[in-house]
Amino acid sequence: MKLSQALANLWRRARWWRFCLLSAITLTLIFVLFPPERGTDTGSLAALPADVRYAVPNPASGTVAVAHASAAGAKAAVAPPAPSPAPTTAAAPTAKPAALVKPATAPAAAPQTQPQVAQIAMANVSPADTLSGVDPTQISRTAHGVIVVKGFSIQLPPGEWMTLSHGEVKGAVSGEKLILGRIEHKKLLGLVEISAGRTLDLSKNDFTGLEACAPGGGQDKLSIHCEVNTPNVAISAWLIGHMFTPPLAQWANKSIKIDPMMRAAAGDLAAKGVTYDQDYVQVNFARRETWGYLQVFYYFDPSTEGIASSNAMSFGDTDWAVDRIKHFPEKQAYVEKIEGWASKQWPDFKRAFDEAEKG
Numbered sequence: 001m002k003l004s005q006a007l008a009n010l011w012r013r014a015r016w017w018r019f020c021l022l023s024a025i026t027l028t029l030i031f032v033l034f035p036p037e038r039g040t041d042t043g044s045l046a047a048l049p050a051d052v053r054y055a056v057p058n059p060a061s062g063t064v065a066v067a068h069a070s071a072a073g074a075k076a077a078v079a080p081p082a083p084s085p086a087p088t089t090a091a092a093p094t095a096k097p098a099a100l101v102k103p104a105t106a107p108a109a110a111p112q113t114q115p116q117v118a119q120i121a122m123a124n125v126s127p128a129d130t131l132s133g134v135d136p137t138q139i140s141r142t143a144h145g146v147i148v149v150k151g152f153s154i155q156l157p158p159g160e161w162m163t164l165s166h167g168e169v170k171g172a173v174s175g176e177k178l179i180l181g182r183i184e185h186k187k188l189l190g191l192v193e194i195s196a197g198r199t200l201d202l203s204k205n206d207f208t209g210l211e212a213c214a215p216g217g218g219q220d221k222l223s224i225h226c227e228v229n230t231p232n233v234a235i236s237a238w239l240i241g242h243m244f245t246p247p248l249a250q251w252a253n254k255s256i257k258i259d260p261m262m263r264a265a266a267g268d269l270a271a272k273g274v275t276y277d278q279d280y281v282q283v284n285f286a287r288r289e290t291w292g293y294l295q296v297f298y299y300f301d302p303s304t305e306g307i308a309s310s311n312a313m314s315f316g317d318t319d320w321a322v323d324r325i326k327h328f329p330e331k332q333a334y335v336e337k338i339e340g341w342a343s344k345q346w347p348d349f350k351r352a353f354d355e356a357e358k359g
Helices: 003-013 015-033 042-052 110-123 246-250 260-272 329-358
Strands: 055-058 063-066 146-149 152-155 161-169 173-184 187-199 223-230 234-244 279-289 292-300
Touching (some): 152 292, 152 329, 161 260, 173 260, 223 329, 234 329, 279 329, 292 329
Antiparallel strands (some): 055 063, 146 152, 173 187, 223 234, 234 279, 279 292
């Protein structure tokens, strides 16, 4: 019997054999025509940078810094961290940030927990907790209303005032120096600079008078009010001038001549990421007698009342210079307003000095 006849007889008689053969042929055709897809997991790696692109690790502080945070503190000593580049393909694992590279044994879903870690770290240092916008961990002490320094009660303008620098004076006098700043939304709106002390050794308590109250002095002052200016006896005066701030941006450069206390305050502002305008109007209250001294500088920011200053290269080139302010009526009116405030505060300042002597 031929093979073909044997197969034909088997086909007719063996129903189960015929069914199995047809099933095998059918499954083979399906497998060949419609092969199953083989997963390569190429999309998961590409999605990782998109999930965490808003935060990058900050190794200096151990916390997570926001990559798109406000640049208001551009003058700060520490620059904001650069955002991590996103990979262009799934086959480029080297484009992922180092902190997000997963170990070979870790499951694919493990890096997706990184955004949750960022939220926890940021919750510990939230600048939104204060009106100043400054990280609360960078704020030492604040004051409002009246502050007492070496027994002198000093009136502060309205607002919350943050300590920027502090120092002591030793020798013939026991003194203290303090600079406070009013900061809102990481911008400096005002300063108060205080120097106060009491005489310990009268034999060494020599002091000169105010240069601005001397004949021919005060050429750079906007207003001068001198009551007494006798060296080694008494000083009683108040003056109005202005401060040109660009040198403060070079606080770290020791070759730039800056008062040590103001240099320390400028460094503190830089560390806090606080910005400041070019010009501030300055009020100087000064009292001194043989037993002690008190001098307070108040600095006011004209921009708080919408008064802008032209960019200048030096103190004498500003709109607030004595020989230039006459060209700016709005600035003259602002100085007159500050002068009115100072004239009302001056009696209280003198009273505080006298009461400190009795105390």
